[in-house]
Amino acid sequence: MRSGSDITCVASATSKGKLAPFAQVLVTLTKEEHIQLRWEANSWKRQHQQALTRIEQLKADHRLAMEQAAQREAALRSELEKAEGKIRDLQKRLFGRKSERSSSAEKAPGVDAKSPRPRGQQSGAAGHGRARESHLPAQVETIELDCPHCPACGLGYADFPGTEDSEILEIDVKPYRRVIRRRRYRRTCQCPGTPGILTAPPPARLIPRGKYGVSIWVHLLLSKFSYGQPTHRLLRDWSDYE
Template sequence: MATLERHVFGRRTEKLPTVADELRGDADSTAARAEAAKKKRQERATRKAEEAPEREIRHAVPDEERQCPACGGEDLKPLGKGRTSVLYEYVPARFERQVHVQEVLACTCGRGVVTAPPPARVVDRGEYGPGFIAHVVTSKCADAMPLHRLAQRVERSGVPMSRSTLTDLF
């Protein structure tokens, strides 16, 4: 009975599909539309991430670690471009996308590889730096800004963001 009442008297967004639509199988088109909308959101987030200002920060292997773990030799050469990781950071009045590149060195003996230490992170495997998280907390607590509005502001600045991500960070 409740389903019928919602179908007849419910809000437009809550209405169930008509019986004729259900018989024709338009439920598949609804799922396809939802999938297309999700893909469009993901493409937009990717495009915004590429538009964000970017700064590359290189991390070199410290001098005391520049030796082969296998043979102890110090004749090391670069192995590829290094490991890259992305971290979004808040620089007052703007956001920037920092690309951290860790130097990877290989020994000439062919058995040892040495990698520069990764940058320190607030959250393990997190994409957001301490300045970004401090900005979220300050905006929410000190400025009393709702997270959905903060998410819109961050999106306008070029960082792909959802309200649920801000909630988790907060």
């Protein structure tokens, strides 16, 4: 008597109606082999299903990536069109025909658009003069001759009333020392808990007990971070003040 189960494998007929050579061959398997084959078949089916699921997920991710890429491409194309339009507008403003010239040429097509009157200050016209900077502080300087005399006879010149005045704008930047004298006050009462001597508070400083004032730090920061002046050049300029 055989142990295990008998499995009959029946093959389908061919197109000519003939059976395969092993169509009616009986194969005898043990129960353990049968279970192993069924387990492997189920395992391969499960892996195949997982592979199909991964493929579908990859397809979905690919479609999403393509849609996002298309959106980015559309946004970039829109930005490119805006940039090209701005460039065309700037080129038209810079190199295009001026509206004033074109309008004058349209009004008088047969007449030369160039005006016979030159631009700017006209010859013989009264000017507006120089602007007087009266809001700036003035430093009066009197220039005198050491010994004014006639070069022919040697007699001296007498004083003439009035002066001939002119103005020159100058900038004077120089360091100086602030000598701080803080007044002190002595107590005249006998109230308990009060100090015997009061001293005026010190001036404000950026660094406590530092010797450089706020104006130096302001000048340093503006020169370095606003005007882009190197530190060694700034120190060299300060050394010229000594």
